[in-house]
Amino acid sequence: LPLEERLASYVVEGTKEGLLADLDEALLKQSPLEIINGPLMKGMDEVGRLFNNNELIVAEVLQSAEVMKASVAHLEPFMEKNESSVKGKIILATVKGDVHDIGKNLVEIILANNGYHIVNLGIKVPPDQLIEAQRREKADAIGLSGLLVKSAQQMVLTAQDLRNAEIDVPILVGGAALTRKFTKTRISPEYDGLVLYAKDAMDGLDIANKLMN
Numbered sequence: 001l002p003l004e005e006r007l008a009s010y011v012v013e014g015t016k017e018g019l020l021a022d023l024d025e026a027l028l029k030q031s032p033l034e035i036i037n038g039p040l041m042k043g044m045d046e047v048g049r050l051f052n053n054n055e056l057i058v059a060e061v062l063q064s065a066e067v068m069k070a071s072v073a074h075l076e077p078f079m080e081k082n083e084s085s086v087k088g089k090i091i092l093a094t095v096k097g098d099v100h101d102i103g104k105n106l107v108e109i110i111l112a113n114n115g116y117h118i119v120n121l122g123i124k125v126p127p128d129q130l131i132e133a134q135r136r137e138k139a140d141a142i143g144l145s146g147l148l149v150k151s152a153q154q155m156v157l158t159a160q161d162l163r164n165a166e167i168d169v170p171i172l173v174g175g176a177a178l179t180r181k182f183t184k185t186r187i188s189p190e191y192d193g194l195v196l197y198a199k200d201a202m203d204g205l206d207i208a209n210k211l212m213n
């Protein structure tokens with residue numbers, strides 16, 4: 001198989017045999033983010049498709065997730081770093097009820113490599129915990145991630161709870177089940193501060209940079 005297809009197939013098959021050597025080979029031609037957003041994401045999309053068709057079980061998807069995480073960990077040291085002074089502090093969380101964290105952790109890496117201090121609260125984070133963290137950390141923004149359809153709804157509830165707690169720092173939202181339209185029509189009206197939709201991690205960085213300027 002050509003290199004790109006081999007990279008996607010590690011994710012689909014959930015195997016790491018030969019993975020690191022192939023990632024090193026890919027690094028000769030592509031940036032770490034191009035490798036993640038290209039062949040590795042292509043593999044993840046295929047996993048999602050197979051899972052949807054009941055051709056994969058959760059345990060197999062977990063192995064695919066392990067391959068993705070190992071790849072990101074291997075590529076991370078090669079990512080461009082912008083060692084500027086700290087631009088701001090951002091809290092990150094996967095919303096209540098949702099365990100998907102690969103996208104959120106990618107957002108963390110990219111923001112942290114570009115001058116942001118990140119407080120990563122992990123997965124299944126209820127609004128109370130976000131409110132407590134914001135009061136403690138006084139972050140410049142709060143980033144919410146969620147991949148399930150119900151997570152988009154959870155973001156609406158989270159925005160309401162944050163507003164009730166009189167928090168109004170900008171919220172950055174992202175994840176597969178979310179759209180710009182949903183963000184604008186359903187989440188924004190429930191919040192007193194800005195609510196901004198990021199389609200991917202780099203978009204998240206661009207938005208954060210604009211916010212901090």
Ligand code: B1M
Nearest residue numbers: 048098099100101102103143144145148149174175200201
């Ligand atoms: Co799940 N899962 N999963 N899963 N899983 C999806 C999301 C699904 C679409 C698969 C499918 O059916 N086709 C589907 C959701 C259906 C829906 O609601 N529409 C699904 C389901 C149903 C489930 C379970 C319910 C399955 C079950 O148990 N029956 C269960 C949910 C458990 C729960 O959360 N309560 C479940 C579990 C799991 C695993 C644990 C096995 C594993 C997650 C492991 C982990 O994260 N540690 C898993 C995986 C791996 C997936 C797929 C295959 C891949 C997700 C992924 O990591 N993508 C996924 C199908 C798919 O997306 N193709 C699927 C790679 C990652 C880099 O992309 O997270 O989208 P992503 O992040 C992107 C952008 O979205 C954006 O930037 C990133 C790219 O740069 N982004 C942000 C994300 N967050 C952001 C935040 C920002 C900015 C940008 O600012 C704050």
